[in-house]
Amino acid sequence: MSNRKPVLEMKGITKSFPGVKALTDVRFRLFPGEVHALMGENGAGKSTLIKVLTGVYSIDSGTISLDGREVAISGPLEAQKAGISTVYQEVNLCPNLTVAENIYIGREPRRLGRIIWKQMNKDAEALLKERLNLQIDVTLPLSHYPVAIQQLVAIARALSISAKVLILDEPTSSLDRNEVQQLFSIMRKLKSEGLAILFVTHFLDQVYEMSDRLTVLRSGEYIGEYMAAELPRFELVLKMIGKELNLLEELPALSEETKEASGSVMISSEGLGRKGAIEPLDLQIRKGEVLGLAGLLGSGRTETARLFFGADRADKGRLVVADTGQGVSSPRSAISQGIAFCSENRKSEGIIDDLTIRENIILALQASRGWFRPISRRRQDEIADEYMRLLNINPKNPEHIIKNLSGGNQQKVLLARWLLTQPKLLILDEPTRGIDIGAKAEIQKLVLSLSRQGMAVLFISSEIEEVIRVSDRIAVLRDRVKVKELGREQMNQHDIMQAMAGG
Amino acid sequence: MLLNRKYIPVLVTFGLFLAMFAAGSFRYTGFFSSQVLLNLFIDNAFLIITAVGMTFVIVSGGIDLSVGSVIALTTMVSAALVQQQGWPPSVVIPLVLIMGAVFGSIMGAIIHYFNIQPFIVTLAGMFLARGLCYVISINTITIDNAFYTSAAQTKISLPGGSYISVSVVIALAVVLFAIYMAHYTRTGRNVYAIGGSEQSAVLMGLPVARTKILVYTFSGFCSALAGVVFTFYMLSGYGLHAVGLELDTIAAVVIGGTLLTGGVGYIAGTVIGVLIQGVIQTIISFEGTLSSWWTKIVIGLLLFVFILLQRVLSERRLT
Numbered sequence: 119m120s121n122r123k124p125v126l127e128m129k130g131i132t133k134s135f136p137g138v139k140a141l142t143d144v145r146f147r148l149f150p151g152e153v154h155a156l157m158g159e160n161g162a163g164k165s166t167l168i169k170v171l172t173g174v175y176s177i178d179s180g181t182i183s184l185d186g187r188e189v190a191i192s193g194p195l196e197a198q199k200a201g202i203s204t205v206y207q208e209v210n211l212c213p214n215l216t217v218a219e220n221i222y223i224g225r226e227p228r229r230l231g232r233i234i235w236k237q238m239n240k241d242a243e244a245l246l247k248e249r250l251n252l253q254i255d256v257t258l259p260l261s262h263y264p265v266a267i268q269q270l271v272a273i274a275r276a277l278s279i280s281a282k283v284l285i286l287d288e289p290t291s292s293l294d295r296n297e298v299q300q301l302f303s304i305m306r307k308l309k310s311e312g313l314a315i316l317f318v319t320h321f322l323d324q325v326y327e328m329s330d331r332l333t334v335l336r337s338g339e340y341i342g343e344y345m346a347a348e349l350p351r352f353e354l355v356l357k358m359i360g361k362e363l364n365l366l367e368e369l370p371a372l373s374e375e376t377k378e379a380s381g382s383v384m385i386s387s388e389g390l391g392r393k394g395a396i397e398p399l400d401l402q403i404r405k406g407e408v409l410g411l412a413g414l415l416g417s418g419r420t421e422t423a424r425l426f427f428g429a430d431r432a433d434k435g436r437l438v439v440a441d442t443g444q445g446v447s448s449p450r451s452a453i454s455q456g457i458a459f460c461s462e463n464r465k466s467e468g469i470i471d472d473l474t475i476r477e478n479i480i481l482a483l484q485a486s487r488g489w490f491r492p493i494s495r496r497r498q499d500e501i502a503d504e505y506m507r508l509l510n511i512n513p514k515n516p517e518h519i520i521k522n523l524s525g526g527n528q529q530k531v532l533l534a535r536w537l538l539t540q541p542k543l544l545i546l547d548e549p550t551r552g553i554d555i556g557a558k559a560e561i562q563k564l565v566l567s568l569s570r571q572g573m574a575v576l577f578i579s580s581e582i583e584e585v586i587r588v589s590d591r592i593a594v595l596r597d598r599v600k601v602k603e604l605g606r607e608q609m610n611q612h613d614i615m616q617a618m619a620g621g
Numbered sequence: 622m623l624l625n626r627k628y629i630p631v632l633v634t635f636g637l638f639l640a641m642f643a644a645g646s647f648r649y650t651g652f653f654s655s656q657v658l659l660n661l662f663i664d665n666a667f668l669i670i671t672a673v674g675m676t677f678v679i680v681s682g683g684i685d686l687s688v689g690s691v692i693a694l695t696t697m698v699s700a701a702l703v704q705q706q707g708w709p710p711s712v713v714i715p716l717v718l719i720m721g722a723v724f725g726s727i728m729g730a731i732i733h734y735f736n737i738q739p740f741i742v743t744l745a746g747m748f749l750a751r752g753l754c755y756v757i758s759i760n761t762i763t764i765d766n767a768f769y770t771s772a773a774q775t776k777i778s779l780p781g782g783s784y785i786s787v788s789v790v791i792a793l794a795v796v797l798f799a800i801y802m803a804h805y806t807r808t809g810r811n812v813y814a815i816g817g818s819e820q821s822a823v824l825m826g827l828p829v830a831r832t833k834i835l836v837y838t839f840s841g842f843c844s845a846l847a848g849v850v851f852t853f854y855m856l857s858g859y860g861l862h863a864v865g866l867e868l869d870t871i872a873a874v875v876i877g878g879t880l881l882t883g884g885v886g887y888i889a890g891t892v893i894g895v896l897i898q899g900v901i902q903t904i905i906s907f908e909g910t911l912s913s914w915w916t917k918i919v920i921g922l923l924l925f926v927f928i929l930l931q932r933v934l935s936e937r938r939l940t
Contacts, residue, residue: 172824193826194823194824194825194826195826198826199826204824206824210818210820210821210824210825211818211821211825212813212814212817212818212821212822212825212884213817213818213884214813214816214817214884214885215810215813215814215817219810219814223807223810223811223814223825223827224807224811224825224826224827226807226810228807231806232801232805232806233804233805233806233807233810275825
């Protein structure tokens with residue numbers, strides 16, 4: 119295979135955004151008739167690389183060659199003309215137009231400027247039937263069909279532009295099992311016809327089922343290119359996460375004393391699930407217990423947390439808060455039953471940029487009191503002082519504007535905000551992402567001391583050591599399914615990674 | 622069956638129009654005649670022309686509030702040039718049409734390149750055009766130019782003794798052209814695509830900038846053309862002509878089945894939307910004792926019904 123010439127070759131690709139280097143000297147190549155998976159965790163640079171390929175972003179340096187000729191891709195139209203087509207997770211077609219139009223719009227067959235609808239419909243039918251084994255009424259609006267079909271229509275559009283390179287960006291995220299298989303059989307057919315397919319997905323099973331070759335990125339850097347058959351799952355995960363096997367020593371638990379997870383059940387889910395988010399799962403969290411959720415990006419960690427907080431509505435199963443015997447139907451009902459949720463998106467779902475530390479801290483408490491019972495300024499100052507001392511927030515001045523704080527301190531302010539409401543269950547989604555080591559350790563310590571005081575904690579993190587360190591029990595998610603539950607004594611990095619990788 | 626669903630709003634509108642016309646025919650003697658029907662076109666030719674331009678704007682996902690003011694400005698400029706400066710209509714009419722198109726294209730360019738809501742840009746355009754009328758004159762300028770008066774009075778006879786005006790011919794030509802453009806040209810389909818999802822249209826490589834600017838240019842042109850027709854109708858230029866007409870136009874387009882969210886709509890529906898407003902006015906004039914404000918009341922109620930109908934239909938489409 120390697121003696122053939124790649125249809126697409128990217129070399130030395132570097133792209134910076136203000137303050138961030140998104141891609142550093144990244145390589146990528148794609149051969150005709152292969153499925154090549156682009157792998158990496160959040161922030162690895164996958165989507166940036168794809169946006170470079172599709173002309174949404176321009177590159178700072180590096181070269182892109184198609185069929186051996188160097189090309190400059192200046193926009194989506196140029197990318198399509200060059201033969202690079204992309205099908206996104208969110209179908210980027212027009213729901214109000216017919217299937218046939220969506221395939222041919224911009225290139226409709228015309229006679230003297232007049233669109234020949236009959237021929238367009240006939241062409242569309244033939245294309246769908248011959249290339250994709252799909253027989254549908256092409257005169258119906260696209261919105262009439264389910265997402266799986268819409269995606270196939272998007273692929274048909276790509277094929278009709280005589281694509282040489284087809285990029286499938288998370289195409290399976292909103293499909294069910296049968297739909298995924300239908301898509302795969304079409305991918306195999308297109309592959310055998312010589313199309314080069316770049317496949318992005320976070321489902322490892324699907325990666326190994328479909329791909330011939332893998333390229334791994336991590337933090338915007340090229341890690342390596344491997345043949346899928348020669349790279350065991352476990353090693354792939356190590357490369358994505360960035361650990362070498364021999365460095366995986368057992369880290370001592372943060373606290374020597376082992377807690378007894380003997381508290382009564384605080385909240386439990388029975389068959390709780392939501393289509394496209396997480397398969398039905400049973401999960402119990404006891405009072406005074408830290409339950410860690412481990413799993414790769416897209417394994418359903420955040421989705422689970424959002425269901426527990428009522429931020430998304432479950433369509434299967436139920437969730438019961440033991441004290442009240444009630445379910446959780448909305449964030450409001452979650453808060454009133456003592457559930458607090460620190461989102462992983464600190465910037466967009468957490469801090470209010472232009473308010474002071476004090477104002478950010480009292481926000482949730484004020485909201486739960488109702489806006490007609492303001493907290494006195496004196497009380498606010500006391501609260502702010504108390505929590506800033508407790509969490510060691512820097513700078514010490516509560517009137518500091520929060521956007522000027524470091525990530526770790528912002529995170530602590532968010533924690534303070536929720537702790538102030540004295541939650542019974544604290545959900546922490548990636549509380550230590552992007553903050554320095556010292557602050558990390560402080561937050562971990564805090565989680566432990568809170569749980570010792572009887573608070574239940576659901577702790578989500580990409581860092582396995584961290585999950586092991588703080589958790590009493592760990593549930594491992596893979597491809598939106600809970601695959602394993604481990605008690606304190608069974609925890610070790612190797613087993614957890616194995617469970618995350620599967621296979 | 623499902624294909625038919627997208628025609629439901631148009632069919633409902635058409636059915637409503639027939640029902641109203643039938644009701645008028647039973648209730649009032651002399652109502653049921655081809656001339657009453659044709660008068661709907663004669664009296665509303667300018668509204669049909671404006672609404673055709675507006676349909677494209679709304680289908681593209683935008684709105685154009687400047688149409689009424691552009692009509693007023695057109696009547697004013699026409700009257701001033703023909704009456705006070707003595708310019709020939711053969712120069713003045715092309716000039717005002719170009720003026721309307723340029724006015725629209727500037728608004729379209731601002732909307733697209735600065736990414737500002739169409740509502741606020743065309744609102745500014747509305748004030749601007751209305752204000753410019755009064756720069757020309759604060760009074761009515763009556764037109765007695767021979768071309769304009771003959772255009773106003775010419776009756777084109779139809780078999781059966783009924784007649785239509787020049788304006789109706791112009792309006793029908795605009796309607797036919799617009800239907801062709803909407804369904805049989807790439808530009809027309811691009812308008813629908815942008816209304817369906819502008820982001821998708823960009824990613825599909827469609828000429829979004831050009832199309833959006835063209836839509837507002839066409840709307841400006843239609844408004845100016847409607848202004849010319851309005852001049853034939855009123856034989857005067859005045860800064861208070863066509864006040865609030867933008868809202869009548871939007872009402873006609875929505876009643877005609879065009880979704881305000883963009884992407885769905887038919888020119889034919891818009892024409893029926895205008896005719897419904899006309900038939901209500903006709904019924905009220907036949908009734909004799911009712912205030913003409915009842916037109917507004919009925920239009921208001923109809924709008925509510927149609928917006929709800931659209932909501933129900935579009936929600937069912939999602940499930």
